[in-house]
Amino acid sequence: MTKSVDPQAYIASVMAGLTGPGGPFELHEEDVLGARMPVMKNRDRSLGDVLAASVAFGDRDYLVTEDRRMSYAEHGAAAAALARALRERYGVDKGDRVGILAANTPEWVLSFWAAQALGAIAVGFNAWWTTREIEYGVGHAQPSVLIVDAKRAALLDGLDLDVPVLTMEDDLPRLIAEFAGADLPDTTVLEDDPAVILYTSGTSGRPKGAVHSHRNLLAVIGYHRYSDGLVAAFTGGDPNSDAPSDLRYLLTSPLFHIASLHNLVVPRLGTGSAVVIYQGSFDADRVLRLIEREKVTNWGAVPTMAGRLLEHDDVTRYDLSSLTSFALASAPSSPGFQQRLREKLPFARNALVDSYGLTECSTAISVATPMDLQAFPGTLGRPIIGVSVEIRDPFGEPVPDGTEGEICARSPYVMLGYWNDDAATSAAIRPGRWLHTGDFGVIENGMVRLTGRRSDLILRGGENVYPVEIEQCLDEHPAVAESAVVGVDHPDLGQEVGAIVVVRPGMEVTEDELREFASERLAYFKVPTRWKITTDSLPRNATGKTIRTRIAL
Template sequence: MTNPVDLRARAAQATARLTGPGGPFETVVENVLGAPVPVLRHRRRSLTEVLAASKELGGRDYLVTENRRLSYAEHAAQARALAAALRDRFDVGVGDRVGILAANTQEWVVSFWATQLLGAIAVGYNAWWTAREIGYGLGHTTPAVLIVDDKRARQVAELDITVPVLTMERDIPALIAEFAEAPSPAVTVDEDDPAIILYTSGTSGRPKGAVHSQRNLLAVIDYHRFNDALAAEIRGERPDDGPRGRRFLLTSPLFHIASLHNLVIPRMVTGDTAVIYQGGFDADRVAALIERERVTNWGAMPTMATRLLEADLSRYDLSSLAAFSLNSAPSSAALQQRLRERLPVAKTALVTSYGMTECSTAATLASPAELAAHPDTVGRPVIGVSLEIRDAQGNSVEEGVEGEICVRGPYVMLGYWNDTAATSAAITADRWLRTGDIGVLEEGRLRLSGRRSDLILRGGENVYPTEVEQCLDEHPAVRECAVIGIADEDLGQRVAALVVVEDTERVSERELLDFARERLAYYKVPARWLLTTTALPRNATGKVMRAAIAETLGEH
């Protein structure tokens, strides 16, 4: 493998050519929301421009599932028709919210783009939420219309709501047909107007809605375009913005930045295909889909990669895979090595990254060479990102010193929807995002040394203990409780709960499990329980000592 230092030098030279004066990605510093931020001099200013240009891709596949195909031209027509329907039938306009609550479907994507044509704000609700959680989300972002699949429609029917509900299986196709000839909406939006809200769990115990702007999503598109151009430059080829014919496998939910921001949206510009996997993850079905659709690129959660390796891969032709990335959660050196041994693409094209919902995309990216040489790295800052490690007082620290990871750039969210306090805590006055993650820089490479305070990362999903604890506290038999993450080979972590009750004979683990299942998404429900009558261990300031609780749960 090529020396990482040599590759970095070549990449630096190529970056200078691409981003310097007159380059296709010429970068300048502009005032963005009161802070100096590097942006591309020549850039699109709205997502409607992106959709309009996609018509030139015509009959190329845009969205493919196991039994359906949608071309770029067909998608553009459907998005325009649905936008007209939302405008004329439901009076949706600039700034209104359009809720999307569904599993991965072509209609999910069409609904997103239709919303953008109206200057409205798409809201990607977590499709794994319970009815109670859905009710909170609807009350929080108050959509003008809610678009759902049949499964979620049954959950929504349990709620006392007045918002119009449109089903993807019947209402959306009917509206698209009815409004096929309607005039296309014509609206004007600003780069820093909201485009979408995605929910992320919060330490307050309630999910928070991260608001991403037009600028955020357009910058993510250009980040992917730049990566393509950089790779071409390093190979000695001329960067080309033409259609590439790649086929990207989509296995994460569309209400995650991995699938929507960093896969579906950029393909609209690069002219590639998004191959959408549907249903619960099954390694054999995934491998068969890769073989049938000749998938070239896949970004997988480490849990998915682990399960893939458990299948008999010799039964499938996976030779089309040309790029493979580990996303959404840390990966071990052992998993990386197993991938290189079993999956040909991983030998030369395995990468990983570090990012979060609040940052829209990766803040750092590790190249195949550097990941092979330093398995614990998550890479170096991507184009446009400034990254600092800061101490508790907010001061930047030297390399080799641990501290909080802070990032700034065109990808950082506007803030949290209707939550000024949380926004102020996360984003400084000069637009630095405080991630809450602990890390250290080593020769320019970022290494994570701790996750956000108390965060449990279960199979790529964030679980904050406070939300689970507040749910369990509602049970009349619970005096107090503490929730932590425990190590798990498959999922990374599982949720565990230490519950203090008056009498362990009067309440059972099964009762608490059923109570939680009715109120929480399945991935938040504790998998390990310990009921006790002993008070939780606390320090001198009254804070729960989670390390002691971890030891207690580990002993049982």
């Protein structure tokens, strides 16, 4: 007689074997910046060590584009040469910032790893920023050198930036050739030394620089190795194997986001997998051809990209049989949207996963498997390994499961804080190193469900847009008395940016004039596409705050 097996009990036993005493991903408690929390016992101690070890993967693909291919050995040699050049030619040392302002390219990745070899801090600036935003970011991070692509180099003309600028098209190849054959620098760093700064829009109206440590990114590598081991255990493989992974990951989000940098480029260097970089504006046919040609196995797409696939006339004309994991990331998606994906896209039927995370925590807080999404539509899954989640009330006290409150998380993935912003850091990371996300949700069946986003946040095609930054920009216009920016539902982007503008008495202004004014000062995705121009004052409460719920376009 066949013995029945409880799937959940079997999964729990496998996980216990991997993370228990003597397991390859054994967890034990340690002090992390004053708080006790579970961490992996067997882990790397610096990103430079991960880079040094990666050359052993030799001729395997690390970075692939439509017209280029870079092996692990080639990448390691180029990163070593660039690191030596940065140190000897530009004086970059431990703790210095290396600014990177560019679209997705192999050189972006090289620049990041060269910085890590030096113990420097890689600063991923938003490549869609306008000159005004770039000027702010460079002044805020104060990099010792700024590495840019040609398009961004043209934006810098006329800016008074007191920093050496290196171009990816000309300067980097020259420096790598000049320092070819150099040994990789061996820099001593501590786990909690800063490694990278990524900018996230802030409610203060200025982007904030989330500072991630070596520990943060090494923990992400450990999480991805564990995930690979878990898959191996369920598919008859050896979860203890040190052999390089044959998985091939498609990168379609910007490298200045954690989705691409922290959760693709960085962990793959530790697992021997290939990263297939899509370049340029999103085109469904180009993406599908790349998946087919490179036998991509894993793709994390923002819902807007997935939505474009729903509009495609015939996805089935491409051989997408290699694609076994299709994740939605960076923005929430509805159960109805997920079901349409399953119906239209063959690879999504048994491969669709969803997750919840934010820049401040380096990776996902929770992940929903295909089974989770089918059984509990709308869920964002269980906390990932090493993450503790609590739902708290307005007084910071934990509430029972099923009760709505603010989502708070603690883990070795949580950022050090915001660069040069102690007040914002203290507001986000509270005693015990609990990160207060500002998002609201509930825990049901051990899984996280989101009920509301951060106050006023607009999610446009995977990009976080905070109204106050746009309002402050519009309020600079001489004809604008006040303004309010809100999110408006959009079938493709999820939300688009809408603005209500109150004109000063006796003055006039048109939508085109306001759009041009904003475009000169803000990244394109922040520029409102829906407008309402009025002479009526905005609705406000007793304390003078705008009542956004009473604003409509």
